[in-house]
Amino acid sequence: MGLLNYNFDWGLLWHAPYGAMLLGGIWTTIHLSLCAWCMAVIIGIIIGVLRVVPHRGWRLAGTLYVQIFRNTPLLVHLFFWYFAAPLLLSETLQQWLYDNVGDYAYYAGVMGLGTYTASRVAEQFRAGFLSIPKGQYSAAYATGLRTVQVYRFVIVPHALRIILPSFTTEFLTCFKNSALTMTICVMETTHAAYYIDSFTWHGLETTTAASVVYLVLSGCVILIMGWVEKRLRIGGRVGRGAM
Template sequence: MGILNYTFDWSVLWRDPYGGMLVKGILTTLQLSLLAWLIALVLGLAVGLCRVLPLRFTRLVGGAYVQVFRNTPLLVQLFFWYFAAPLLLPKPAQAWLYDNVPNYAFWAGVVALGTYTASRVAEQFRAGLMAIPRDQYRAAYATGLTTVQVYRYVIAPFALRLILPPFTTEFLTCFKNSALAMTIGVMEVTHTAYYIDSFTWHGLETTTAASAVYLCIAACITAGMAFTEKRVRIPGMIVRR
């Protein structure tokens, strides 16, 4: 079929069964992104904290994690978690994994995307911690707090407010990177769009819909983070206008 003879049919976006498939793909993208971001946030904050603690061992561990995961392509990490990681387990564990974990490709994508993004979040959190004046650390210690209490009650809350803008960008990057999960068979919105195209030959409509989905969700994320930044901003610091 030549491009000049192409007939638009936007009904592929909602007629049965393609409409339901597209909605399911959108929900899968959201679930994958949110779960991966949760891993990235918790693990990234822990690794970033390890990078600045006055303990050589924790700094080495945190630095090694960042170097390995940040400097390896995400696509390679997806293939590792999906194809190679199960082979490192004992045979009974492999059998249990494949027999008892439904939709293993999805969970491999969550882990890969989460651990990869965590290495980037860790560096942003470390930068936020290092941006805090040393006098604030001394003032916190002067109150009698322990090192753990200083970071938990004083330094970490302050640093989190400083790095909210780059966190917004990182969340958007995590959300968009979820499209790579199609390479291991996850039926997220991009893979679903191509899958529908293989049956209908209306790839222009499906890819346009996928693009619109990404744009709308990204706009919602940006608006939500901008609202959060205004609510928790520190007086005198630069904030989003």
């Protein structure tokens, strides 16, 4: 009976100010995901390298990072960066943070999502590094390159092309995980839809709109990923199109 009596209003989101709210949430989702992904790739490559270098201490450090960040829920990371991390600072720094960083929740979301995703990216790169023949490492060192240069110019580019299908899929996961930042008050797509619903009591329309947004953006990401994979795929390797 409740559904039969429901007053559908699919044009609700075209009315001010709700349309602007949803568009703002979509834009926040996009740039938050991109910032978190860039952080995840940079940290992930570093941790992935630490996981395979001969030095036992560096391998231990990389392993600890992966085990800590990968084996705890993303929600815990978001809560840590939003609620707990500021408490580790001095009172002066805490006051400066709250007075001068107007959208701290956004930066906490980027840090939480980025550091969490980095642990997953690191394992993908580790798998890529281990799949490269040892002879390629020896050949790179034989040219006179130092360890950092070997990984920067030879090993990382090769490993990236090997792990490309799973690597690009991880970006899609990062993009979808950004919805959890609503729990720390980031006004992304999901939170914007929830916020509009709290004013209009039209949750069916708002959640449907948010779902459509995620489907469209995810479809665009998949198309871009497919194009990148075709451009960079190594011949003889399994790609997304071959599966």
